[in-house]
Amino acid sequence: MKIGELAERLDTTPRTIRLYEELGVIAPERTPGGTRLYREKDAKRLEVALRLARLGTELGDIERLARVREGCASGADAAASVSTLLGELKEWIDETLKDLNALKLDLETANALIRQCSRCRNKPNRSACPDCPMDRNVESTDLGRLIWDPDCP
Structure with a gap:
């Protein structure tokens, strides 16, 4: 799905979605023209991250959770x-x-x-x-x- 569809589905904004992409929480695929395409796994990861943020978890902690296994x-x-x-x-x-x-x-x-x-x-x-x-x-x-x-x- 495209960024606008994901934003509407999760009741958030495209800017917020891009922020979580910058933090490494999600990594959408891109079309040859550069359009972001989000899969169901991205939607689910972002949904969890947004819930944690809404409840007061700091963005740095969400980023650490999303990326801990990389290292x-x-x-x-x-x-x-x-x-x-x-x-x-x-x-x-x-x-x-x-x-x-x-x-x-x-x-x-x-x-x-x-x-x-x-x-x-x-x-x-x-x-x-x-x-x-x-x-x-x-x-x-x-x-x-x-x-x-x-x-x-």
Whole structure:
């Protein structure tokens, strides 16, 4: 398939596809006129790379994963190198999941606080609503600190 077809299929842009080609994630064939032609294997490799990037994996790490086997002298060398990279990726995923779970709990706390204001007719500040539950409990949630500036009058 051509670059526009692949971009549409994967909901990305031709520029993004060319970037991943520069990184060595995919290597399309070319017609005598220079038109890139992508095979199913390219689409699948790019789909995985795009998913990793969307979830926050750095491009350099994606490139290393895609190219790790190129420099290996043996299967044993490849296994060791790939295992190391996969272990690093797993550690990053574990840390990211931990952070996301903490953020989710904090979001639930902030949402419970702000829902208490759902019927309040006062302006959302200290002077208009001195008994505001969000203001009283802002320190219980990091997102609350972002949403509700305690220095605001």
